[in-house]
Amino acid sequence: MRTADATATGGTTIEADPSVPTVRIVREFDAPRELVYRAHVDPELIARWLGPRSTDMRIETWDMRTGGEYRYTAVRDGEEIAHFYGSVHRVTENERIVQTFGFEEAPDAVSLDTLTLSDLPGGRARLEILSLVHDFAARDAMLASGMERGMNDGYAKLDALLAGLRPDA
Amino acid sequence: MVEEAERLSRVFAALADPTRRDMVARLTAGDATVSDLAAPYGVSLQAVSKHLRVLEEAGVVSRTRDAQRRPVHLDAEVFDLMTKWIERYRQQAEQRYRRLDAVLADLQDGEADLTGPSATELSEGAAG
Numbered sequence: 001m002r003t004a005d006a007t008a009t010g011g012t013t014i015e016a017d018p019s020v021p022t023v024r025i026v027r028e029f030d031a032p033r034e035l036v037y038r039a040h041v042d043p044e045l046i047a048r049w050l051g052p053r054s055t056d057m058r059i060e061t062w063d064m065r066t067g068g069e070y071r072y073t074a075v076r077d078g079e080e081i082a083h084f085y086g087s088v089h090r091v092t093e094n095e096r097i098v099q100t101f102g103f104e105e106a107p108d109a110v111s112l113d114t115l116t117l118s119d120l121p122g123g124r125a126r127l128e129i130l131s132l133v134h135d136f137a138a139r140d141a142m143l144a145s146g147m148e149r150g151m152n153d154g155y156a157k158l159d160a161l162l163a164g165l166r167p168d169a
Numbered sequence: 170m171v172e173e174a175e176r177l178s179r180v181f182a183a184l185a186d187p188t189r190r191d192m193v194a195r196l197t198a199g200d201a202t203v204s205d206l207a208a209p210y211g212v213s214l215q216a217v218s219k220h221l222r223v224l225e226e227a228g229v230v231s232r233t234r235d236a237q238r239r240p241v242h243l244d245a246e247v248f249d250l251m252t253k254w255i256e257r258y259r260q261q262a263e264q265r266y267r268r269l270d271a272v273l274a275d276l277q278d279g280e281a282d283l284t285g286p287s288a289t290e291l292s293e294g295a296a297g
Binding site for chain 1: 177178181182184185187190251254255257258259261262263264265266268269270271272273274276277
């Protein structure tokens with residue numbers, strides 16, 4: 001139920017709680033908290049990392065303010081494969097974003113996501129995302145959807161791209 | 170996929186109860202009889218049997234039908250399935266955050282070269 005095998009490169013950890021229908025993701029970044037925050041609220045920046053390599057994320061609305069909303073479409077090979085949207089409940093600059101997350105293909109399957117940023121020593125940052133859904137079946141569907149979407153990703157292509165992009169910090 | 174999802178839902182529902190989670194934790198050490206399992210809880214054998222039935226229906230544990238002691242056995246495969254799903258989900262998040270790593274590295278490089286203008290442009294982008 002719990003996978004916490006963080007890799008040497010500050011890998012993502014994930015925890016599916018057995019007693020409440022949540023998924024908690026934690027990841028550390030070699031960048032200050034303010035920059036990680038900006039990469040979440042700036043629509044041009046979010047478009048560069050949100051979707052898998054094989055998929056274009058067409059950002060239609062990205063209004064990351066308290067009371068705002070967002071909407072984007074996943075496009076693969078010219079075909080619209082999913083339409084995501086949510087309400088932005090509350091944004092605390094550089095600290096926390098509380099939002100809903102859903103997609104039109106399953107409009108009743110909504111999750112409440114709380115993204116929390118904190119400082120780490122050495123100008124690094126920690127991101128925690130706690131996603132709460134309304135029952136265990138919904139959480140399982142959420143985890144399972146990862147399987148389907150992940151299959152066609154060109155991981156090798158991505159690795160090659162990252163090798164070129166990522167400077168030694 | 171749907172059958173697997175239903176199976177996992179039963180597993181998570183079964184494990185939502187702290188007593189059942191504790192039983193499962195103890196069964197990871199080895200098979201146990203119902204009275205072994207009942208001992209630490211101060212509850213009736215019937216109550217423990219009821220918990221075990223939920224775990225059995227979810228496919229988490231099994232009991233030998235014919236043996237007199239009917240030891241309870243933890244079926245680890247169901248956990249493998251869950252671990253597989255969760256690991257795939259984790260990998261996807263990790264791939265996403267590696268892309269974010271690259272964006273953050275670009276931003277930090279850019280700020281070192283062009284301090285004022287690029288930072289202003291970016292914050293304007295954030296506001297819009």
